[in-house]
Amino acid sequence: MTAQILDGKATAAAIKSDLTARVAALKEKGVTPGLGTILVGDDPGSQKYVAGKHRDCAQVGIASIQRELPATATQEEIEAVVRELNEDPACTGYIVQLPLPKGIDENRILELMDPAKDADGLHPMNLGRLVLNEPAPLPCTPNGILSLLRAHGVEIKGAEVVVVGRGVTIGRPMPLLLTRRSENATVTQCHTGTRDLSAHLKRADIIVAAAGSPHLIGAEDVKPGAAVLDVGVSRNAEGKIVGDVHPDVTEVAGWISPNPGGVGPMTRAQLLVNVVEAAERSAG
Numbered sequence: 001m002t003a004q005i006l007d008g009k010a011t012a013a014a015i016k017s018d019l020t021a022r023v024a025a026l027k028e029k030g031v032t033p034g035l036g037t038i039l040v041g042d043d044p045g046s047q048k049y050v051a052g053k054h055r056d057c058a059q060v061g062i063a064s065i066q067r068e069l070p071a072t073a074t075q076e077e078i079e080a081v082v083r084e085l086n087e088d089p090a091c092t093g094y095i096v097q098l099p100l101p102k103g104i105d106e107n108r109i110l111e112l113m114d115p116a117k118d119a120d121g122l123h124p125m126n127l128g129r130l131v132l133n134e135p136a137p138l139p140c141t142p143n144g145i146l147s148l149l150r151a152h153g154v155e156i157k158g159a160e161v162v163v164v165g166r167g168v169t170i171g172r173p174m175p176l177l178l179t180r181r182s183e184n185a186t187v188t189q190c191h192t193g194t195r196d197l198s199a200h201l202k203r204a205d206i207i208v209a210a211a212g213s214p215h216l217i218g219a220e221d222v223k224p225g226a227a228v229l230d231v232g233v234s235r236n237a238e239g240k241i242v243g244d245v246h247p248d249v250t251e252v253a254g255w256i257s258p259n260p261g262g263v264g265p266m267t268r269a270q271l272l273v274n275v276v277e278a279a280e281r282s283a284g
């Protein structure tokens, strides 16, 4: 078997085409959505992701507000920029690119954001709303994964899903989205403390690999026909992406997301969805 591709680029392009029309309609009502980004430091990966987010904004007609601080920025300096964007009427929603440099209290920065402008769905109030099944902006990568599966007709309802990883952007919120009544999946969360990862993986209909451990998952770990989403981003000596999923998984899986070209573009598309939805709410 050779797995079918979960094409993130094409799916994101379709989402962006829909958003372009919605942004045009907002502009006719006098509302221009604006996405703000706060980038601290000079991590090349983060710089690339933020640049991609603003390229996407330009494509769909969303205004860009970019704030950059050096790696030496203090907690207070970052908080000052957060306060500035909280107050800026041109900024519909914004994100603080993670991770922040060592020594910065990331949670305090996220808590300081105006939850109504939280385009990432990572403010504690919005994560709490997700737990309570109340409407909230949804974290971009988990929501992008669901959109990618739906767009390709992969059955989520009743599926056994294994999420590998417990980070704040993917691992923690992913099971919350998957176990909503609208998705009705059964989820096992695995992490570095899991005793027999392979035993869990072999039972999975869907695997979300977000461990950041190069080629952690091989063909021998995957049930034939399973859908495998590779979210891991490690870099080799040439700076190329190495995912959590070994290339030999393609021979066993039913569906696989390429990396790059799978979940990454979907993360960016869902960010734009959150910004446009916030603008539509404020436009009534």
Ligand SMILES: Nc1nc2c(c(=O)[nH]1)N[C@@H](CN(C=O)c1ccc(C(=O)N[C@@H](CCC(=O)O)C(=O)O)cc1)CN2
Binding pocket: 045, 048, 049, 052, 095, 096, 097, 098, 099, 120, 140, 141, 169, 241, 259, 260, 261, 262, 263, 264, 265, 267, 268
């Ligand atoms: N504030 C946030 N920080 C981070 C998040 C997040 O959702 N919010 N997630 C990740 C990084 N991320 C989003 O910012 C992200 C990851 C990957 C991509 C992407 O488009 N990847 C491309 C490849 C790009 C490359 O060549 O390096 C792809 O997969 O095709 C976009 C955004 C951590 N931080």
